Amino acid sequence: MTPSLRRIITGAIFFGLTCITAVCGYMLAGWHFLDAIYMVVITVFGVGYGETQPLESTPLKVFTMGVIIAGCSSGIYFVGGFVQMLAEGEINRVLGTRRMSRGIEQLQGHVLICGYGRVGQMLASDLAAAKQTLVIIDTDVRRIEEAQAAGHLAVLGSASEELTLISAGIARARTLTTVLPDDTANVFITLTARELNPTIEIIARAENPSTEKKLRRSGANKVVLPALIGATKIAHLITTPSAEELLTTGAGIEALSEDLHQLGLDFSEQALDAGSPLVGQTIGDMEVTGTRGFVIVALKKADGSVIVHPGSDAALGIGDKLVILGHAESLPQLAKKARRATMSFRGATS
Numbered sequence: 585m586t587p588s589l590r591r592i593i594t595g596a597i598f599f600g601l602t603c604i605t606a607v608c609g610y611m612l613a614g615w616h617f618l619d620a621i622y623m624v625v626i627t628v629f630g631v632g633y634g635e636t637q638p639l640e641s642t643p644l645k646v647f648t649m650g651v652i653i654a655g656c657s658s659g660i661y662f663v664g665g666f667v668q669m670l671a672e673g674e675i676n677r678v679l680g681t682r683r684m685s686r687g688i689e690q691l692q693g694h695v696l697i698c699g700y701g702r703v704g705q706m707l708a709s710d711l712a713a714a715k716q717t718l719v720i721i722d723t724d725v726r727r728i729e730e731a732q733a734a735g736h737l738a739v740l741g742s743a744s745e746e747l748t749l750i751s752a753g754i755a756r757a758r759t760l761t762t763v764l765p766d767d768t769a770n771v772f773i774t775l776t777a778r779e780l781n782p783t784i785e786i787i788a789r790a791e792n793p794s795t796e797k798k799l800r801r802s803g804a805n806k807v808v809l810p811a812l813i814g815a816t817k818i819a820h821l822i823t824t825p826s827a828e829e830l831l832t833t834g835a836g837i838e839a840l841s842e843d844l845h846q847l848g849l850d851f852s853e854q855a856l857d858a859g860s861p862l863v864g865q866t867i868g869d870m871e872v873t874g875t876r877g878f879v880i881v882a883l884k885k886a887d888g889s890v891i892v893h894p895g896s897d898a899a900l901g902i903g904d905k906l907v908i909l910g911h912a913e914s915l916p917q918l919a920k921k922a923r924r925a926t927m928s929f930r931g932a933t934s
Contacts, residue, residue: 884907
């Protein structure tokens, strides 16, 4: 509980007890309930219209003076708590803004993220996980508060305004990303940023493919189209098989081998029969005794199951098949060490 809130609660309790005690005191003196309440109200709040009944006795006069002192003191204490709360909030806001400005002034080579929507939040989270210093810029106060709560430095304002970018340290920044869903805003931000820092790397988001040219002419180094990326990903999931499907079909391995062969690599499959020296050994034994120019991608067991990226303790048995990726010149050497004359070996060039 903050001191100001504690002060408000204490003042309210003391003020309420004072009023209740005062009403009870006047009623004990023979006053009616309504007259007692009226007397307490005009006394505590300093109105002073006049007593409903004459205060002739000395004890009643002393009691009334006590009500005035206690009521006014508790009321002032209660109101002071509200004033303190407002003052503390304003002071904290000013100090927080000043601390934020000092933190930004000390940055060098940081990243500016213009827009803290869904894309901006995910981007900031990934950059923070990569230990990259960053500054958030947004026009929404709520989003700025969310960014600060997440531990990010943030600047409230439009990134298309020069003063906002300057306060965010664009002169010392390494990269600026504008990820607003509005293409027009992203173009204006790119223009302003390029003018303020001709060497900064600008990565801009575009919703409409036709905006890409405008962003590049405005000074963007790279343009990202989320819709295009999403469509490409979906098409990739539809047209490209999973890893297990790829490894369990000969056509998948052959298709990969054609592409890898251009890089000097071969994707091959080596079967183990009863006479293979590898039967009874483990993947770890094979990696130790073999050459370094290969990687065991998967192990196809005789029962048809596939172990992708098998561990070093995976045992090799009769009928198992090794799916190996390696340099073209290394695979035949490995085959000669591990096979007998009848061993099948596909995909490697000898």
